[in-house]
Amino acid sequence: MQRIPDAAIRRLPAYLRWLTECEEERVTSVMLGQATGYSSEQVRKDLAYFGAFGTRGVGYDVSALRDEIYRILKLDQGVRAIVVGSGHLGTALVRYVDQGHQDVKIMALVDNNPAIIGTQVGSLRVEPVERLEELVHELDIGIGVLTVPKEAAVLVADRLAEAGVRAILNFAPVAVCTRHPEVFVQPIDLTLEMQALSYFVGQKAPNRL
Amino acid sequence: MQRIPDAAIRRLPAYLRWLTECEEERVTSVMLGQATGYSSEQVRKDLAYFGAFGTRGVGYDVSALRDEIYRILKLDQGVRAIVVGSGHLGTALVRYVDQGHQDVKIMALVDNNPAIIGTQVGSLRVEPVERLEELVHELDIGIGVLTVPKEAAVLVADRLAEAGVRAILNFAPVAVCTRHPEVFVQPIDLTLEMQALSYFVGQKAPNRL
DNA sequence: GACTGTGAAACTTTTCACAGCC
DNA sequence: GGCTGTGAAAAGTTTCACAGTC
Numbered sequence: 001m002q003r004i005p006d007a008a009i010r011r012l013p014a015y016l017r018w019l020t021e022c023e024e025e026r027v028t029s030v031m032l033g034q035a036t037g038y039s040s041e042q043v044r045k046d047l048a049y050f051g052a053f054g055t056r057g058v059g060y061d062v063s064a065l066r067d068e069i070y071r072i073l074k075l076d077q078g079v080r081a082i083v084v085g086s087g088h089l090g091t092a093l094v095r096y097v098d099q100g101h102q103d104v105k106i107m108a109l110v111d112n113n114p115a116i117i118g119t120q121v122g123s124l125r126v127e128p129v130e131r132l133e134e135l136v137h138e139l140d141i142g143i144g145v146l147t148v149p150k151e152a153a154v155l156v157a158d159r160l161a162e163a164g165v166r167a168i169l170n171f172a173p174v175a176v177c178t179r180h181p182e183v184f185v186q187p188i189d190l191t192l193e194m195q196a197l198s199y200f201v202g203q204k205a206p207n208r209l
Numbered sequence: 210m211q212r213i214p215d216a217a218i219r220r221l222p223a224y225l226r227w228l229t230e231c232e233e234e235r236v237t238s239v240m241l242g243q244a245t246g247y248s249s250e251q252v253r254k255d256l257a258y259f260g261a262f263g264t265r266g267v268g269y270d271v272s273a274l275r276d277e278i279y280r281i282l283k284l285d286q287g288v289r290a291i292v293v294g295s296g297h298l299g300t301a302l303v304r305y306v307d308q309g310h311q312d313v314k315i316m317a318l319v320d321n322n323p324a325i326i327g328t329q330v331g332s333l334r335v336e337p338v339e340r341l342e343e344l345v346h347e348l349d350i351g352i353g354v355l356t357v358p359k360e361a362a363v364l365v366a367d368r369l370a371e372a373g374v375r376a377i378l379n380f381a382p383v384a385v386c387t388r389h390p391e392v393f394v395q396p397i398d399l400t401l402e403m404q405a406l407s408y409f410v411g412q413k414a415p416n417r418l
Numbered sequence: 419g420a421c422t423g424t425g426a427a428a429c430t431t432t433t434c435a436c437a438g439c440c
Numbered sequence: 441g442g443c444t445g446t447g448a449a450a451a452g453t454t455t456c457a458c459a460g461t462c
Contacts, residue, residue: 007453013404017382028421037384037396040421041455048423056422056461073404074411081403092301097400100382104403142410143403166410169402173226173309175246184409186402187246191306193378193397194290194313194352195222195282200393201351201375202283216431237443249443250433257445265444266440 008046011038012069015046019066028059075103082141082165084129084156085148086111089171091121093147098122107139112152129156136163143167150174157185217255220247221278224255228275237268284312291350291374293338293365294357295320298380300330302356307331316348321361338365345372352376359383366394 014036019027022035029040029047036043047053047065050072054060070076083090086109097106109121112129119126127135135141144160146153146168153172160168161178170176170187177185223245228236231244238249238256245252256262256274259281263269279285292299295318306315318330321338328335336344344350353369355362355377362381369377370387379385379396386394 003452005453009408010401010405012408013401014384014398016404017401030421035384037386039455042453044422045424045454052423054422057420058462059421073408075404075407077407077411079403079407079410088301088304092297093399095297097403100400102400102403104400104407143406167406169406175223175244177246184406186406188397188399188402189223190302190397191309191311191313192219192222192226193395194288194306194311195225195284196219197352197376197378197393197395198284198286198288198313199218199221199282201288202286214431239443248433251431253444254432254446261445263444264440265438266442268443 002049004049008049009073011036011042011046012073014038015043016066016069016073016075019062019069022062025062026059027062027065029054032060070103079104079142080107080139081105081143081145081169082108082110082132082135082139082160083145083147084110084132084160085146085152085172086113086116086119086121086126087147087149090145090147093145094124095122104143106145107141108135110135132156132159133163136160136165141165143169146170146172146176148172211258213258217258218282220245220251220255221282223247224252225275225278225282225284228271228278231271233271235268236271236274238263241269279312288313288351289316289348290314290352290354290378291317291319291341291344291348291369292354292356293319293341293369294355294361294381295322295325295328295330295335296356296358299354299356302354303333304331313352315354316350317344319344341365341368342372345369345374350374352378355379355381355385357381 015032018035029043033040033043053065053068081104083094083106094106094109108127109124110127110129110132117126117128144165148156150172153174154176157168157176157178161180161183167184170185173189173191224241227244238252242249242252262274262277290313292303292315303315303318317336318333319336319338319341326335326337353374357365359381362383363385366377366385366387370389370392376393379394382398382400
């Protein structure tokens with residue numbers, strides 16, 4: 001069995017979402033591709049990494065394929081996340097994920113500001129950051145979401161890693177690398193993203209990355 | 210002159226930020242790499258695409274390199290953005306970018322909900338979405354930021370493209386592709402990102418993508 | 419005929435290794 | 441000696457083309 005490209009994994013959630021929304025019973029790789037913005041060959045190759053889920057001459061069974069991707073992404077195991085930092089971004093994220101019924105569940109929201117600890121954000125109450133380790137253990141948290149100022153980011157990332165999270169989604173405007181190389185850190189930097197766009201704005205460019 | 214990889218462009222903002230924050234007068238590619246999480250060869254290669262900015266045996270002059278990257282990304286031309294959709298994410302974004310003094314300026318925030326039109330969000334007043342085209346022209350907007358529900362995303366993207374924006378940052382949970390292929394669309398999908406993390410959480414994985 | 423699954427080719431991106439310069 | 445700039449190699453990713461199956 002060969003290694004599966006990271007790039008393929010990252011496309012699976014897009015396929016999954018469309019499969020969940022679509023009304024059809026069967027779909028083809030062309031349909032899936034058009035809906036998600038990828039080529040049909042890409043779709044077929046991505047799915048084929050994990051097995052032969054389709055039927056030649058016909059296509060894919062929607063509900064079967066949905067279940068497969070769900071399982072592949074381990075969403076059936078119910079991953080739980082904690083959000084650290086209840087500022088604009090942190091609270092927006094909690095509310096955003098609250099309203100869409102999500103497969104990744106945000107279980108806790110912590111902050112270090114006494115003024116907002118105990119306040120309600122969506123379905124969660126803001127907990128003191130001191131309880132971080134305790135919460136990670138108690139709630140069996142797999143993902144830490146960092147929405148703290150950059151000064152605190154590296155420190156909090158280490159605490160999260162130490163507490164045992166397996167992955168960190170880092171919104172703080174700084175590169176964090178924990179001393180735990182087994183923890184997967186995914187940066188999402190909104191301001192850097194905008195600055196890169198500035199380059200593409202300045203010249204005629206094709207539509208896709 | 211050879212083509213410059215997209216991937217290289219996307220790293221430049223990270224270099225720029227650290228150069229802006231750092232106190233040194235000179236830096237080496239090793240320092241820049243460690244601070245931003247990339248390898249030193251990567252840093253050197255990225256910079257070399259645009260010219261020979263360094264001095265062999267010495268390194269790079271911080272302020273000169275900063276100016277170069279600033280110019281390369283066309284940030285000196287002052288790119289302006291409009292945010293469409295004043296929900297949790299849209300308002301968080303406006304406030305977030307407001308507080309950090311940014312090179313990409315958010316000039317306007319529009320929504321279709323009469324109840325919030327006219328309310329203040331950070332330094333902006335929410336404008337009616339009807340004024341979208343007018344605002345894009347008047348304020349010479351280059352970037353449209355989509356933080357609307359998925360039902361509206363495709364429609365608004367087309368309006369933005371039609372109005373003349375050069376790039377769209379799409380936070381809506383749907384793939385948008387406008388009928389204007391010259392408009393660069395960059396998706397940022399938080400829930401898909403989390404679902405992909407679920408896969409990596411489930412297995413021991415190296416720290417970086 | 420229609421559509422999947424897949425090896426091979428093309429392309430992109432990263433890493434290596436070292437020549438060139440201060 | 442130390443560090444940049446850069447061809448060449450390696451790795452990763454996408455596209456092509458078509459055999460295989462329904």
